Amino acid sequence: MQKLNFETVFAHQIVFVENLNHSKIEGYRYGSVTAVAHSNIALIKYWGKRAIQKNLPAVGSISLTLDALHTKTTLQFDEALKQDVFLLNEEKVEGKQLKRISDFLNLAVGYSERPKARIISKNNFPTGAGLASSASGFAALALALDDRFGLNLNRENLSALARMGSGSAARSLYGGFVEMKLGSKDDGSEDVAVQLKDESHWDLRLLAAVTSTQKKDLGSTEGMNRTAETAPFYDAWISSQPKDIEEMKKAISTKDFEKLGELTEHSCFKMHGLAMATRPPILYWNAATTETIHRVWKLRQSGIPAFVTIDAGPQVKILCLSDSVDEIKEAVLDVNGVEYIIEAKPGPAARIVHPEKEIIR
Ligand code: 2P0
Numbered sequence: 001m002q003k004l005n006f007e008t009v010f011a012h013q014i015v016f017v018e019n020l021n022h023s024k025i026e027g028y029r030y031g032s033v034t035a036v037a038h039s040n041i042a043l044i045k046y047w048g049k050r051a052i053q054k055n056l057p058a059v060g061s062i063s064l065t066l067d068a069l070h071t072k073t074t075l076q077f078d079e080a081l082k083q084d085v086f087l088l089n090e091e092k093v094e095g096k097q098l099k100r101i102s103d104f105l106n107l108a109v110g111y112s113e114r115p116k117a118r119i120i121s122k123n124n125f126p127t128g129a130g131l132a133s134s135a136s137g138f139a140a141l142a143l144a145l146d147d148r149f150g151l152n153l154n155r156e157n158l159s160a161l162a163r164m165g166s167g168s169a170a171r172s173l174y175g176g177f178v179e180m181k182l183g184s185k186d187d188g189s190e191d192v193a194v195q196l197k198d199e200s201h202w203d204l205r206l207l208a209a210v211t212s213t214q215k216k217d218l219g220s221t222e223g224m225n226r227t228a229e230t231a232p233f234y235d236a237w238i239s240s241q242p243k244d245i246e247e248m249k250k251a252i253s254t255k256d257f258e259k260l261g262e263l264t265e266h267s268c269f270k271m272h273g274l275a276m277a278t279r280p281p282i283l284y285w286n287a288a289t290t291e292t293i294h295r296v297w298k299l300r301q302s303g304i305p306a307f308v309t310i311d312a313g314p315q316v317k318i319l320c321l322s323d324s325v326d327e328i329k330e331a332v333l334d335v336n337g338v339e340y341i342i343e344a345k346p347g348p349a350a351r352i353v354h355p356e357k358e359i360i361r
Helices: 095-109 133-148 155-165 167-173 220-230 234-254 257-276 287-301 322-333
Strands: 032-044 049-051 061-078 085-088 116-123 177-180 193-197 204-210 306-309 316-321 340-344 351-353
Touching: 032 133, 032 167, 032 234, 032 257, 032 306, 049 220, 061 133, 061 167, 061 204, 061 234, 061 340, 085 095, 095 133, 095 155, 116 133, 133 155, 133 167, 133 351, 155 167, 155 193, 167 177, 167 193, 177 234, 193 234, 204 322, 220 257, 234 257, 257 306, 257 316, 287 306, 287 316, 287 322, 316 322, 322 340
Parallel strands: 085 116
Antiparallel strands: 032 061, 032 351, 061 116, 061 177, 177 193, 204 316, 204 340, 306 316
16 A cells, blocks of 8 residues: 555545545555446436535436446556546547546545546447446446545445536446435435345346437536526426435336336436426437337337436437337337447446456447
């Protein structure tokens, strides 16, 4: 361990910003570590923050971790570096995106002098296109950081750390069905994610119909802050969320697929309706998004249980059961503008891996 003399937010497994100055960490580990975290799909959506600086969500949310979509991140601290180096999908990242990573490391490690980091990250899916790359990215980074500093944070505190990077990242620390809790305290101590059921609970399928691999014009953070400031239905969005959360938890534990699907679609369209009512309006969809929604609804009318959900991007995610996958794929691939489909199952928790042993797909 290399000794360091800067303050940290990690006081007794507590990762609250106000605990800066409370303790000193021992130091960091030489060499690199590699972590893998999977993306997640929100069944009950997160949109809006109650505290921007600490990144505290304004609503709780529920997600499903996805096996097929992941980020693999190798992290090394190196005192020889003059600034953080971030390679994403083999390309050097600079500017705003690098600053977001550096700010996250500063926040986690402390604002004082810290060794600079070399971060090599790979997503096995399109980045910044509404497939939750920031969720898997910050979850993997939080885990790698925990390892390099020997913090041994428990999962809840790891989720709080990841949340500081990106709200949805808190959920990617766990496998299966996950709840991001809405805290009431200003310090964020209750804003942690917990696992509801692990990935073996329910053999669902999530088909992501990719309609564009372009990066979105408006990031989620900016979008949700604009919504909070200008959307006339924002208060109703916040006040109606607890009921959706409770009903979704019941649908998951009883494996009620119709209810799970109905609630998932409701939360999706409530969020997008809210985004559309923002000034200026936010619309993440393209023509193929809308066409795919209608195609799935048509399939449902013909007796195939399938439900859509959409995040901050134009991809349509279709929740279904394993025996209808082929039929749905065929119908949706036929939609003009659908480029390809990613098939996912409930995925595992974020973990430290041997860099060579878990090959990115
Ligand atoms: C979600 N989304 O629950 C919702 C649904 C997109 C639509 O969380 O500002 O990247 O970094 O906390 O987590 C995407 O927003 O936002 C998101 P920040 P994040 O998955």
